[in-house]
Amino acid sequence: LLLAGGGRIDADLVVVGIGAVPNSELARAAGLMIDNGIAVDERLCTSDPDILAAGDCCSFPLSHYGGRRVRLEAWRNAQDQGARAAANLICAGEHIASVPWFWSDQYELTLQISGLAEGTAATVRRDLEEGAFILFHLDGEGRLIAASGIGPGNAVARDIRLAEMLIAAGAKPDPQALASPDIRLKKLLAA
The missing domain is CATH 3.30.390.30 (FAD/NAD-linked reductase, C-terminal dimerisation domain)
Incomplete structure (x- = not known):
C-alpha cells in the first residue's frame, strides 16, 4: 500500500472497513436537517414534526450517553425504531430509550x-x-x-x-x- 504521506506498507491481505453512508438525499431535498443521516429527536421526529424517520438512515440522541447523537446500523435498532415511529404516528409519544x-x-x-x-x-x-x-x-x-x-x-x-x-x-x-x-x-x- 502506498500511503498519502509517501509511506509504504507491505501486506499479503488488506481488509478495508469504510462504513456506510446513509441515504438522505430525499430528506435533504425536502429541507430536513441532516446530521450524519436524517436528524431526529428522541421521538424520531425530524426537523419537520410531521415527518418521522427510523433505522439506519437517521441519527438520534441517546439519553444513556448524555444525549450524544448516533446513527446505528443494526437490525434490532431498525426494528425497534420502526415500531416506535409507528406508535408515535398515532401520538404515543414514545422516546428512544434502548441501549445499542x-x-x-x-x-x-x-x-x-x-x-x-x-x-x-x-x-x-x-x-x-x-x-x-x-x-x-x-x-x-x-x-x-x-x-x-x-x-x-x-x-x-x-x-x-x-x-x-x-x-x-x-x-x-x-x-x-x-x-x-x-x-x-x-x-x-x-x-
Whole structure:
C-alpha cells in the first residue's frame, strides 16, 4: 500500500472497513436537517414534526450517553425504531430509550456488544467457560457504559443482555464483582 504521506506498507491481505453512508438525499431535498443521516429527536421526529424517520438512515440522541447523537446500523435498532415511529404516528409519544446492541458470528465464535465504549476510563475482564470472556467498560464515575464479549455459540449472550440492562439502569457496579464469574450479573442488577 502506498500511503498519502509517501509511506509504504507491505501486506499479503488488506481488509478495508469504510462504513456506510446513509441515504438522505430525499430528506435533504425536502429541507430536513441532516446530521450524519436524517436528524431526529428522541421521538424520531425530524426537523419537520410531521415527518418521522427510523433505522439506519437517521441519527438520534441517546439519553444513556448524555444525549450524544448516533446513527446505528443494526437490525434490532431498525426494528425497534420502526415500531416506535409507528406508535408515535398515532401520538404515543414514545422516546428512544434502548441501549445499542450488536452481534456478529465470526466462524465458531460469536461477538456481542452492548452499549458504546467511547469514554471508557476503566475496563474489567470476566473470564467465562470455554475460553469466552466479557470486557466491561466503565466511565470515570464508575458507571457501566458498555460490555463486549466473545465466545463459542451463545456463551456470552445472557451476560451481555444483563449488562445491557445494567447500562440502561445507569448502574455503577463494583469492578471486583464484574470480574468474578462466581457473582451473577442478575444479582448486581437486583441491587
